[in-house]
Amino acid sequence: MKVQFVANTAVPVVRVQLALDGGVAADSREKPGTQRLMLGLLREGTTGALGRLDGPEIARRLERLGASVSASAVLDRTRISLNALTPNLAASLQLFADIVQAPAFPEDQLERIRGQVLADLANEATEPGGIALRAAPALIYGPDHPYGQSFNGNGTPEGVKAVTRADLAAFHAALLQPADATLFVVGDTSLAALLPLLEQQFGRLKAAAAPLPVAKAATPAPQAAGRIILYDRPGAPQAFILAGAPLPLTGRDDILPLTLANDVFGGLTTSRLNRLLREEKGWSYGASSSAAPTRGAMPFLLTAPVDRERAGESIAAIRGLLAEFHGSRPPEAAEVDRARASSVRGLPAEFETGGAMLGALERSVVLGRPDDYLATLPARIDNVPLAAVRAAPIPAAGDLAFIVVGDRAAIEPQLKALGLPVEYRSLP
Incomplete structure (x- = not known):
């Protein structure tokens, strides 16, 4: 895992972003929306070094630390981010590492997040822009191209309904590839202070599965040019x-x-x-x-x-x-x-x-x-x-x-x- 650091001492805050290969383009073809569900469940329970934590306890700990954690994906990359106060950086990184490396994907929370994603998809299907954006990737790139499935990663109702907890765990394991990952850090600290903390929390991370397919030199096959x-x-x-x-x-x-x-x-x-x-x-x-x-x-x-x-x-x-x-x-x-x-x-x-x-x-x-x-x-x-x-x-x-x-x-x-x-x- 690589580290990129820029010091910024304007405020006592450190921002950390783990960037992983395999963005929206690497979402499951069989069950589109797997990635969206997986990212939505990262904060809903962990089984890492801090023990078994449920979603409310994670939220309470983040609040006490003055920290926040978010996750998102673009076509080529998945990003999991931490905003932390400099005095609480060590404790915040420890919790962040558990969220990244040891999510529990609890079944009850899977159903709750699944309902939210299905509601988003239903709303998208009523909005002209959402309808057009859902149709565009396959028409522009062809359905078999890595970019031909989705631009936003919301998936399909059928795919989201079919995802299981085992699917989420398998997708997470394939996504978390330390050899292809980069930790970007910007904030009020020093490289000397930062590296031992990162080594402690992420230094023993090993790949647990084969990596997801990522978009490289695939050739687009437009389906509707001139139509x-x-x-x-x-x-x-x-x-x-x-x-x-x-x-x-x-x-x-x-x-x-x-x-x-x-x-x-x-x-x-x-x-x-x-x-x-x-x-x-x-x-x-x-x-x-x-x-x-x-x-x-x-x-x-x-x-x-x-x-x-x-x-x-x-x-x-x-x-x-x-x-x-x-x-x-x-x-x-x-x-x-x-x-x-x-x-x-x-x-x-x-x-x-x-x-x-x-x-x-x-x-x-x-x-x-x-x-x-x-x-x-x-x-x-x-x-x-x-x-x-x-x-x-x-x-x-x-x-x-x-x-x-x-x-x-x-x-x-x-x-x-x-x-x-x-x-x-x-x-x-």
């Missing part, structure tokens, strides 16, 4: 549009030209996409696009909730913007300069809090960035050539799969008038 997939939500006053495509870059490549290009197209409130749909047309309260850095092929996602009577015109406008972007109106020098300035002005936020610094540190390590990445970033942003921004792989209109959630009766005729294949599907 519109329509989900009916009768009576909905808006049409929720989500468009996406896999990019030919990973977060370990030089993505600065792509970042600037996306800022010009849809990444900022001043972008072409938002200005057109919100300010000029008045069809949307806001539209945006993103290109998240991941270990595998990065996802390009565009979202635009619009007036349902303008769904077809909005898709035509988006496709027209992309055609201009790649043809008659590529990014202009003034637009790129505004994007550069926005990126550079946002860099101090990477260091404003210990949590932000922890996130920046983890991203640099996970994406294989050099130690001086952030220090040299402003100069590298300023030096990205305009030609490189214009050549960045923002998807062409025909590369995008469009997912539309709204009132089918009102929307379908508009979509068919676009001349694109339109496929109606039942709600996922």
Whole structure:
């Protein structure tokens, strides 16, 4: 297990994050939602060095220590985090180590957390954005790609209902691989004081199972490029549009030209996409696009909730913007300069809090960035050539799969008038 440490003495707090290979992309294929349940149960009981502790006792101990523990996952990584007061760091790390290494997964709490996750899934199925986001991964990457199952890890109702305590224990054992894990620490302590504590709590950790499969060089197999997939939500006053495509870059490549290009197209409130749909047309309260850095092929996602009577015109406008972007109106020098300035002005936020610094540190390590990445970033942003921004792989209109959630009766005729294949599907 590796350790990355940054001292920050502004307040007497230490933030610890255990980052593990195997994020949302490594969730169970047979029982999607296993990871979400496992993470939700970590604080509900332990059988470690401190003895058998139930959830209420863990909560009481954390409260007395002034500490907090949380767990989450993104596509490529699972994170278990501790916020502790410096005077209570040793005791907090001891409790944290039990939560990480020896969760009990009690049956009664499994049923309680299962009910919460199923309620979240039921709510997601009523929200246009949730419906689109659930459908998007398989359409963009193909169902067999590591990223093709889910972007948020909530799983499916069928998968969540089928998970057993044994499934959780097996998934936990496969996830907890010390050889691939990193402890990131930011806060008011020193490496000399910290390392003995970490060695005491985590130094004897051994892998107990084969590791989970992680996303590496899998090739996307888009299922709906150039098509519109329509989900009916009768009576909905808006049409929720989500468009996406896999990019030919990973977060370990030089993505600065792509970042600037996306800022010009849809990444900022001043972008072409938002200005057109919100300010000029008045069809949307806001539209945006993103290109998240991941270990595998990065996802390009565009979202635009619009007036349902303008769904077809909005898709035509988006496709027209992309055609201009790649043809008659590529990014202009003034637009790129505004994007550069926005990126550079946002860099101090990477260091404003210990949590932000922890996130920046983890991203640099996970994406294989050099130690001086952030220090040299402003100069590298300023030096990205305009030609490189214009050549960045923002998807062409025909590369995008469009997912539309709204009132089918009102929307379908508009979509068919676009001349694109339109496929109606039942709600996922």
